[in-house]
Amino acid sequence: MPPDPGALRVVIVDDEAPARGLLREYLAAHSGIEIVGECANGFDAVKVIGERAPDVVFLDIQMPKLDGFEVLDLLERPPAVVFVTAYDEYALKAFEVHAVDYVLKPVTRERLGEALAQARARLGAAVAAPAPSPATLAAAARPPGRYVERLLVKDGPNVHVIPVGQVDWIEAQDDYVGIRAGGRTHLKPQPLAEVAAGLDPARFVRIHRSCVLNIERLARLELYAKDSYVAVLQDGKQIPVSRSGHARLKELL
Numbered sequence: 001m002p003p004d005p006g007a008l009r010v011v012i013v014d015d016e017a018p019a020r021g022l023l024r025e026y027l028a029a030h031s032g033i034e035i036v037g038e039c040a041n042g043f044d045a046v047k048v049i050g051e052r053a054p055d056v057v058f059l060d061i062q063m064p065k066l067d068g069f070e071v072l073d074l075l076e077r078p079p080a081v082v083f084v085t086a087y088d089e090y091a092l093k094a095f096e097v098h099a100v101d102y103v104l105k106p107v108t109r110e111r112l113g114e115a116l117a118q119a120r121a122r123l124g125a126a127v128a129a130p131a132p133s134p135a136t137l138a139a140a141a142r143p144p145g146r147y148v149e150r151l152l153v154k155d156g157p158n159v160h161v162i163p164v165g166q167v168d169w170i171e172a173q174d175d176y177v178g179i180r181a182g183g184r185t186h187l188k189p190q191p192l193a194e195v196a197a198g199l200d201p202a203r204f205v206r207i208h209r210s211c212v213l214n215i216e217r218l219a220r221l222e223l224y225a226k227d228s229y230v231a232v233l234q235d236g237k238q239i240p241v242s243r244s245g246h247a248r249l250k251e252l253l
Contacts, residue, residue, distance in 0.1 A: 073138075
């Protein structure tokens with residue numbers, strides 16, 4: 001039987017086969033649904049979602065290799081997303097604040113049906129409300145005092161996973177940030193302020209409006225001119241430091 005051209009195209013992402021099977025079974029009870037992909041990990045999800053352009057993704061959050069937020073962060077055009085999660089009450093309140101659909105595990109038929117209806121309504125809206133960025137969602141779902149441990153950059157078909165401890169500095173470059181790590185600069189389409197918000201402020205300092213520095217790479221501060229400083233890094237690179245950046249550095253050094 002040929003696929004229904006008006007059907008809602010769905011991808012299921014969960015690292016547990018029984019969980020994927022349950023979602024598939026529950027979705028089969030609804031008309032106008034075409035499951036165009038199933039993925040057991042985040043790397044496959046990025047590839048399949050990019051290739052098949054589904055309308056809706058049922059996305060687990062807690063997965064090995066890449067979690068659900070990191071999957072969204074790597075997509076150029078994220079589809080409508082229904083999170084499927086066993087997250088605690090704190091995280092669920094964060095999702096509610098940001099108007100993100102979610103289904104709490106263990107999944108029930110009724111709750112899945114409600115989320116599906118919400119996804120249809122959102123897709124059918126004449127003017128859809130802008131979805132919050134993946135970084136905003138991840139930050140809202142993190143408990144206080146928790147920060148990102150790695151940064152992900154998509155480079156064609158490849159994904160670079162950069163532990164934050166390897167980052168030297170991050171600088172704004174038009175609509176991108178340049179992440180300097182391991183002698184390379186990785187470009188990521190994201191505002192500098194958004195990247196900086198996920199980093200531990202005890203380790204990363206915004207020393208200038210266009211640069212965030214890993215203070216472990218700082219060798220010394222030098223006076224460049226009256227009230228002007230430069231940060232000299234361990235590899236000899238010099239980065240200008242603004243007055244506010246100098247004040248922030250003094251608080252930590």
